[in-house]
Amino acid sequence: MSHMTTLADSSKIASLVDDLAGQINEAISASGSSHPWAIVGIRSRGDLLASRLAEKIDPAVIEKRLGVLDITLYRDDLSEINHQPVVRTTEIPFDIDNTNIVLVDDVLMTGRSIRAALQSLMDLGRPRRIWLAVLVDRGGRELPISADFVGVDLKDEKLGDEMIVDVHLMPLDDQDCITTHPKQKGSTK
Amino acid sequence: MTQAGSDYAWPHRDLLGLEDLSAQDIRFLLTTAHGFEDVSTRSIKKVPALRGRVVVNLFFEDSTRTRSSFTLAASRLSADTLELTGKGSSVSKGETLTDTARNIEAMGVDLIVCRHSHSGAAKHLAHAVNCSVINAGDGQHEHPTQGLLDIYTLCKRWDLMDTMDLTGKSVAIVGDIAHSRVARSNIHGLLKLGAKVILVGPPTLCPRTFESLGCEVSHNLDDVLPRIDAINMLRIQFERMTSQFFPSVREYAKIFGLTGKRITKAKPELLVMHPGPINRGVELDAAVADGPQSTILEQVTHGLAVRMAGMFLCLNRQSNPTS
Structure with a gap:
């Protein structure tokens, strides 16, 4: 964990979340969509981010439609990773057919x-549209995917x-922060 | 990214019995099963987790629910399945179990699900092949997925999915303990998670030797009923009995059958389990089997999630072997 740099502390993260929520609110009202809206976070930090965003988005628009997606079963690298894949529950307690979904993740690389999350959502129904919100876009794309709302670019x-x-x-980690550090030798992830 | 929690990794290539699993293994498998449960309730009942893998059901004994549950579990994980039975196959022409298994494996199979009338058959098979093996019942030895789905059902009903700690709970297993692989898997699993296990049956089918596993043995159901939280009623397995173990079915039903009248001696929240198929009127009255305390159909539903979890974990075991 040497050479670790902190990009954002907890107050910076709070303002990034405010900023993301602002972008999302603006886009929702600009869309003029008459279909319902929902927020869905990807485990295991996108879900935490999603619930923070949901508090700041017009409650009349999302009406508590907050979901959690576990994408373990949709990953394309199950046979390559060298740590134990942990399957958790997917909890989407609303009908996603014809729903506008804001998909939330912590880091986009x-x-x-996101590809796995999109496939998983399609297997649950037919959303009206899916927008992507991420706290950090760090670049390094291997698929033609981009975020609609970005905290730190x-x-x-x-x-x-x-x-x-x-x-x-x-509460998953001890504190709110964004850090960068070089990959440790011997780790493939 | 770091995984939340511990650096635990599922260590087993095969799922042969609960005796071989640690409490942590059991809890991890059941937690994984919880994540699989919703796959069966959505419009597209399929996830791509085992896409391109091949699962063979190799059953040398009759089975309806276990076999179809394994087949369905494999399909929901997008694996391809192949069904083989002992009858009408080369086994009836004299081929040994090892030869049969090696021939199947040579077709490029990833997992063999095996049921056999001989205790130890699944372990024997696991030694003979390089692919994963899941025991779907071997003689009188173990039926691990049944034991796991029974424990899963209890944890859900008791709202203990977070801890899966059964300390303070008492579970009775009633009937033909001596011939029952379901009983052995339940005994090992329940004891590892901290439950007290009471075995009940006539002395011929429920001998005191089971005390050495750490269970209490009783021959009187009425004495046991008031102090248990769940009861697992086993089927009398006439097909495994080589001699007469009790005077008559009618007498057995009278002494060990769970009737609507007898259940009033138990706590009102007692859970009634049965691995199926039920001999109605023998070990269970219809009123009890279909009553609110019965978990029988939930057990069947949970069996799918538990089998999906077992297949997923054995086929995605991480490459640094610790066992």
Whole structure:
């Protein structure tokens, strides 16, 4: 964990979340869509981010439609990863047919998690549209996927595969922060 | 990204019995099963987790619900399945179990689900092949997925999915304990998660030797009923009995059958389980089997999620072997 740099502390994260929520609120009202809206977060930090965003989005619009998506079963790298895949529950307690969904994740890099999340959502129904909100876009895409709402944009930093960007969010982590550090030797993730 | 929680990794290539699993293994498998439960309730009942994998059901004994549950579990994980039975196959022409298994494996199979009338058959098979093996019942030895789905059902009904700690709970298993692989898997699993296990049956079918596993043995159901939280009523397995173990079915039903009248001696929240198929009027009255305390159909539903979890974990075991 040497050479760790902190990109954002808890107050910075709070303002990033405010900013993301502002972008989303604006886009929702500009869309003029008459269909219901929902927020769905990807485990295990996108869901925390999603619930924070949901508090700041017009409650008349989302009406408590807040969901959690576990994408483990849709990953394309199950046979390659070297840590135990942990399957958790997907909890989407509303009908997603014809619903506008704001999909939320912490870090966007290759786009593979988002691809898995999109497939998982399609298997649950037929959403009206899906927008993507991420706290950090660190670049490094391997699929043609882009975010509609971005907190911190690091695409121009050209971080490369050997740099790791970690988002820490309470209560899963001890504190709220965004850090970067070089990948440790021997780790493939 | 770091995984929340511990650095635990599922260590087993095969699922042969609950005796071989640690309490942590059991809890991890059941937690995984919880994540699989919703797959069966959505419009597209399929996830791509085992896409391109091949699962063979190799059953040398009759089975309806276990076999179809494994087949359905494999389909919901997008695996391809192949159905083989002992009858009408080369086994009836004299081929050994090992040869049959190696021939199947040579077709490029990832997992063999095996049921066999000989205790130890699944372990024997696991030694002979390089692919994963899940025991779907071997003689009188173990039926691990049944034991796991029974425990899953209890944890859900008791709202203990977070801890899966059964300390303070008492579970009675009633009937033909001696011939029952369901009983053995339940005994190992329940004891590991902290429950007290009471075995009940006539001395011929429920001998005191089971005390050495850490269970209480009783021959009087009425004495046990008031102090238990769940009861697992086993089927009398006439097909495994080589001699007469009790005077008559009618007498057995009178002494060990769970009737609507007898259940009034138990706590009102007692859960009634049965691995199926039920001999109605023998071990269970219809009123009890279909009553609100019965978990029988939930057990069947949970069996799917538990089998999906078992297949998923054995086929996605991480490459650094610790067992």
